[in-house]
Amino acid sequence: MSRINMGKKAISPLAATIILIAFSVAIGVSVMSIGINLGSRQKTNETTCMADECEAVQLQFYSSASQKYPPVSIKDNQLSALLENNGKKDISKVIVRVVTGSEIQNNMHDWKIRKGELYRASAEVMKNNGSSVQIELVPMIESLNRGLIPCSAKALKYTP
Amino acid sequence: MEKTLKRAIPEKMRNPAEKQTRKYGELQGSPAGEKSWKKEIAKETLDYAGFSLTSPQFMNVFLFISGASIFLIGIVNAARVFLNTISAGLAERMNPSRITILFAGLLLSATLLAMIFAISSSNPLILAGTLLASGMIIAIMGTFRQSEPASKNEPKIAHRALYNSAIGSAILLITGLALDRVSSGYSLVLSAAALVFLISTILKMLMPSKSEMKKTLGSVKEGLGFLRESSKNPFLLILLINMVIITSAQIASNSFYGVFIYNNFFITGIGGFANIAIIFSIAIIASLIGPKISLINFKEIGNFPLLVFGTAISSITPLSYVFSPNLASIGAATFLGMIGGAISGVSLGLYIGSRLQGELRQKYYSIMAYATVPSAMIASLIAYIGQSMGLVFIFLTSGIMLIAASMVFFIMVLLYKERELL
Incomplete structure (x- = not known):
């Protein structure tokens, strides 16, 4: 009968380590895939998934019946707008995006607009060479998860 | 039968581990020993309940809703780890009297009650200070804990770990629900924690003092x-x-x-x-x-x-x-x-x-x-x-x-x- 060496390890430390690393990668991928499956069902079932932080953002041009001036205007390449934060989050900055036929100009402005507040904003925009211009105001919020993030889906659009 | 065997074996040849246990006093198997381990288990249960009531994850959320920044939360947690380790290490060198233990227990309860004030007044700095102080006192009191010789009726350590984990989980769930469902739930939870730690301190005072302490720091x-x-x-x-x-x-x-x-x-x-x-x-x-x-x-x-x-x-x-x-x-x-x-x-x-x-x-x-x-x-x-x-x-x-x-x-x-x- 052959003798069993009880003191010796079953496999070499290197082989054991490689097997265990492969095992931990497999476990990690499995755990993350739980999230991917749930993420695809996020829109229909939001009981366990994280909500999009930009959902709570709402930036609008201020308008009221007694208002004498338009909420937004461009005069001498100067954009003036009266903005209102109707969302549930404070807006930290705003990106003013001017899109012409061939060019896109992005400028970030420190327009801090608290919840429910009005803000008179002004910014210089590029010279209009006659082609159509679209102006987008993209609100940016301080996200606890991701720092300062732009909410492009909540951009305020204006075509003069 | 066991008595007969013990008499037959000379004192010198008996198991050294048994001798060691006997050296600690007459607590082994005696009514005093029974009472001692029951107090020890009651104290341990209360401690676990207290730890769940003051779970660091809840405390970090309290800091967050009090207006603390990410950096402040991070630095408080980092300082807590360092201060707890050092204060526990220094406390190992102490031989606390019952009055010292009572004072530490009262101070812990007071800091927990001060946390209620800090949260209600949304003052993250006071909350951070009380969190650090309570953490240090808990770490120091942890080193004052008893390690009595095992009684024959005392549950095994594995069973005690299971029991304490079950208690800890249950209290954690109740605490979470209380914080969500009860208005000013934090007052209730922190007051309960203050009371639990105070009772635990009183139980600790009633237990005999430890004979020897192992130094880790x-x-x-x-x-x-x-x-x-x-x-x-x-x-x-x-x-x-x-x-x-x-x-x-x-x-x-x-x-x-x-x-x-x-x-x-x-x-x-x-x-x-x-x-x-x-x-x-x-x-x-x-x-x-x-x-x-x-x-x-x-x-x-x-x-x-x-x-x-x-x-x-x-x-x-x-x-x-x-x-x-x-x-x-x-x-x-x-x-x-x-x-x-x-x-x-x-x-x-x-x-x-x-x-x-x-x-x-x-x-x-x-x-x-x-x-x-x-x-x-x-x-x-x-x-x-x-x-x-x-x-x-x-x-x-x-x-x-x-x-x-x-x-x-x-x-x-x-x-x-x-x-x-x-």
Whole structure:
């Protein structure tokens, strides 16, 4: 009968380590895939998934019946707008995006607009060479998860 | 029959362990001993209830809703780890009188009540101060705990761990629900914690004082001695640096798990605090399983491969908050991460126990206590950058650090396999 060496390890430390690393990668991928499956069902079932932080953002041009001036205007390449934060989050900055036929100009402005507040904003925009211009105001919020993030889906659009 | 046998064996030939137990006094099996372990278990139960009521994850959320920044939350948690280690180490040198114990208990209850004021007045600085103070007092009182000789009727340690974990999980869930459902639930929870710790202190006072205390924190000189030893042996130095990296990553990520869950799942699941309670109840249960996996497998696989595995597995928790932020995934990742942490902790302990002998081992424990300083500093730096980059950055950095530490252990396996170090 052959003798069993009880003191010796079953496999070499290197082989054991490689097997265990492969095992931990497999476990990690499995755990993350739980999230991917749930993420695809996020829109229909939001009981366990994280909500999009930009959902709570709402930036609008201020308008009221007694208002004498338009909420937004461009005069001498100067954009003036009266903005209102109707969302549930404070807006930290705003990106003013001017899109012409061939060019896109992005400028970030420190327009801090608290919840429910009005803000008179002004910014210089590029010279209009006659082609159509679209102006987008993209609100940016301080996200606890991701720092300062732009909410492009909540951009305020204006075509003069 | 047993009596007859005992009489037949001369005193000198009896089991030395039995003699040791008898040396502690007449508590063994006596009515006094019975009462003592019952008090010990009652105190332990109250302590676990208190720890659940004042869970660090809830405390971090209190800091967050009081208006503390990410950096402040990070620095408070980092300072807490360092101060708890050092104050517990210093308390080991004390021989506290009953009055000292009572004073510490009263002070703890007072700081918990001060937290109610800090939260209600939304003052993050007072809250941070009371959190640090309460943590230090709990750490100091932990060293005053009894370690009585086992009575024959006393439940086994494994059973006690299971029982305490069950109590801890149940109280954590109740606390989470109370914080969500009861208006000003924090007042109720912190008042209950103050009362629980006060009763625990009174029970502690009624117990006989401990005969001998084992010192775990050595002098700075001892710690430096380990560093000198490490300069001759790069293996020890890499081990030490890797442990600093792991501790930093764990401090940084642990500080924000609760805050992340509370902030992102406030209206989903069963409520902000209750979601935290569920996730961390899972962690308590997982912490029972991890050490068993290490103890069963270390002979067949070896400590170092298990250390690589445990560290790699523990990186899943922070990474799940980045790549799969939903409650199911976070729950599963927390379970695995806790098992991984326990596996690596036990494996490292077994490794140190078997490879480092006598004075060197004592020096290692000393340097590890002092190594909480660089760990706390690195964790604070991560929190500082996370202030502008967001929590996802903190979790991603922690996850990458844990994977890197695991890879360093793997490289150590590759380099040192020939030298009988594994």
